Amino acid sequence: MEKQTLYDLGLSKNEVEVYLSLLQLGPSTAIDVAKETRLHRPNIYDALNKLSKKGLVAHFMRETTKYYEVVDPDQLMTLMKLKEGDLLKILPELKMMQLNARPPASISVLEGISGVRRALTDIINNTKKFYALGIPKDHAPTIGEGWIREWHTERIKKKVWFHHIVNEDYYPHRVKLLSSLPYTTIKFLPKEYNSPTMVLIYDKGVVFGLLQPLVTIRILGDDITKCFRNYFMMLDKIALTEIPQASAQKKTNKRAQGSRECF
Structure with missing residues (x-):
């Protein structure tokens, strides 16, 4: 699996490890993911929360236990478009900064x-x-x-x-x-x-x-x-x-x- 592509989308190393682990395991608890990735549990929860905010991971309750699962991987395309949209918003400002940095005639x-x-x-x-x-x-x-x-x-x-x-x-x-x-x-x-x-x-x-x-x-x-x-x-x-x-x-x-x- 080419992890670099996921890094380029803005995912951290822990987020990539957790995301790929969930893809392979299917619906899993944080403990399951910790065993698979061998990451410390606080890092697992931190990565899961960030992946959830990015719309890449969802969770549900089964009795009293919280399970996590990967949303359709097509959501990665949405993430990429959101990043592109964010870039387009700041692009004019970046261009203006470049122009201002040029020595005036x-x-x-x-x-x-x-x-x-x-x-x-x-x-x-x-x-x-x-x-x-x-x-x-x-x-x-x-x-x-x-x-x-x-x-x-x-x-x-x-x-x-x-x-x-x-x-x-x-x-x-x-x-x-x-x-x-x-x-x-x-x-x-x-x-x-x-x-x-x-x-x-x-x-x-x-x-x-x-x-x-x-x-x-x-x-x-x-x-x-x-x-x-x-x-x-x-x-x-x-x-x-x-x-x-x-x-x-x-x-x-x-x-x-x-x-x-x-x-």
């Missing part, structure tokens, strides 16, 4: 060029891989091209991967520079998805960069990080691997070359 607003630089420095100091989405073309010139170059040098030294999906009108000279850097990938958003806001996703959280006014909003938290990382991965599937203008120019050149070959 930390939000900070960083103003001006120094705020952007502070956020970017924090990123490469606290992650090994991060994602940039919808970077406006004037973001780097606003922060400072020289400072950005030094930041990239430090990033590469730390071997931090930087995955870009930039707006399709991004400056060609910056595309060329980024494409040449190690630990760097770059793709392009189709024009209809161009974003006026820079979004950076890293291990600790998400950074939003606005140009007008120059404000950086940093939100730290696991949930928002996961959400935006998934959003980036979705856009990565439709992102272009080269600038649309460059692709169009290549097609034009091929057509022109084909026309010359016809003559």
Whole structure:
């Protein structure tokens, strides 16, 4: 007999021994059960009372002697459903306790060029891989091209991967520079998805960069990080691997070359 299943239903060791003994003996006195299980009589009465309260054991009088017997074992299913019902009652409270235990998202607003630089420095100091989405073309010139170059040098030294999906009108000279850097990938958003806001996703959280006014909003938290990382991965599937203008120019050149070959 698999006793563990009965333990899992919440029965104690003594209750299981008494219950199984009654199943085998049939209607019995407490003394009969004590002899069968070799448990002390106080433990027998305690187990019988608890089994009775759970609806698993009933008793009846025969002359002046009390007998105990097991109710239909199907009653175990009722016990299981009752426990399930009790669990469902407290489940919302348990979920609320879990939510309250999570550290709340930390939000900070960083103003001006120094705020952007502070956020970017924090990123490469606290992650090994991060994602940039919808970077406006004037973001780097606003922060400072020289400072950005030094930041990239430090990033590469730390071997931090930087995955870009930039707006399709991004400056060609910056595309060329980024494409040449190690630990760097770059793709392009189709024009209809161009974003006026820079979004950076890293291990600790998400950074939003606005140009007008120059404000950086940093939100730290696991949930928002996961959400935006998934959003980036979705856009990565439709992102272009080269600038649309460059692709169009290549097609034009091929057509022109084909026309010359016809003559």
